[in-house]
Amino acid sequence: xxxxxxxVLLALLTVVPAFWVxxxxxxVHAGFALLFTLVGVAGMxxxxxxxxxxxxxxxxxxxxxxxxxxxxxxxxxxPAAKRSRHxxxxxxxxxxxxxxxxxxxxxxxxxxxWNVGEASTSPTTTEIGTQLMTNYIFPFEYVxxxxxxxxxxxxxxxxxRNHAGSDDAIAEEKQEARP
Amino acid sequence: xxxxxxHFLTVSAVLFALGLFAVMSRRNTVAILMGVELMLxxxxxxxxxxxxxxxxxxxxxxxxAFVIVLAAAEAAVALAIVLAMYRNYGTVNADTAQSLKx
Numbered sequence: 392x393x394x395x396x397x398x399v400l401l402a403l404l405t406v407v408p409a410f411w412v413x414x415x416x417x418x419v420h421a422g423f424a425l426l427f428t429l430v431g432v433a434g435m436x437x438x439x440x441x442x443x444x445x446x447x448x449x450x451x452x453x454x455x456x457x458x459x460x461x462x463x464x465x466x467x468x469x470p471a472a473k474r475s476r477h478x479x480x481x482x483x484x485x486x487x488x489x490x491x492x493x494x495x496x497x498x499x500x501x502x503x504x505w506n507v508g509e510a511s512t513s514p515t516t517t518e519i520g521t522q523l524m525t526n527y528i529f530p531f532e533y534v535x536x537x538x539x540x541x542x543x544x545x546x547x548x549x550x551x552r553n554h555a556g557s558d559d560a561i562a563e564e565k566q567e568a569r570p
Numbered sequence: 571x572x573x574x575x576x577h578f579l580t581v582s583a584v585l586f587a588l589g590l591f592a593v594m595s596r597r598n599t600v601a602i603l604m605g606v607e608l609m610l611x612x613x614x615x616x617x618x619x620x621x622x623x624x625x626x627x628x629x630x631x632x633x634x635a636f637v638i639v640l641a642a643a644e645a646a647v648a649l650a651i652v653l654a655m656y657r658n659y660g661t662v663n664a665d666t667a668q669s670l671k672x
Binding site: 412 | 581598608624628631634643649663
């Protein structure tokens with residue numbers, strides 16, 4: 392009974408702000424709504440007995456990715472006059488497609504007889520650590536190289552260009568892009 | 571109601587459909603990225619739920635952990651691209667990135 396109540400609360404905490412993320416016109420509001428969705432997903436991990444993942448979700452998503460997103464939102468603020476309005480013709484095809492995808496997924500979920508076993512709720516941190524150092528050692532090292540490459544790439548992408556030639560080219564590009 | 575696998579899969583399907591809608595309909599590049607994050611989280615919920623209810627090993631959780639790492643890398647690079655785009659075009663509207671057309 393308590394379990395069901397907790398699940399319903401977590402599901403609401405996840406899904407309702409997700410609607411806000413998608414339909415809010417204000418991008419800052421969408422970013423803050425994303426915070427609640429991510430916390431709700433972390434709660435679901437905890438509910439499913441994945442304690443390590445719940446903490447990782449909070450630290451990486453809420454503490455890292457979301458802060459990056461909000462920084463970017465605030466650094467790239469577009470004044471209200473320049474924002475384009477959504478035409479209805481632009482909203483209908485994605486809505487139909489997304490609803491169709493959800494329909495198919497829901498049909499599969501309800502039709503398939505899942506081979507459900509009974510659940511164990513032992514802490515998983517030790518097991519994950521052991522697996523990372525044994526069976527998953529190659530993906531672990533590989534993903535660390537991917538992360539390093541992504542960080543270097545991001546730093547190169549946003550560095551200030553101060554050599555003379557390319558600055559003029561960028562200024563020219565700006566002139567042409569803004570009519 | 572007895573909370574089981576289908577409930578988690580349904581929540582995840584809702585998240586995925588919402589993310590898909592955001593990616594397809596929004597013009598703000600950051601909003602598109604938020605849609606991608608929603609879809610990745612939906613996939614992660616599925617991984618963890620299956621790991622708990624069906625397979626009863628740790629593999630699903632390992633996969634979810636790797637997805638989180640890759641999502642962080644993706645967010646860093648994508649937001650750097652958004653900032654570079656803002657610097658060059660003065661806007662983050664995805665429709666304006668058309669320089670290759672000319």
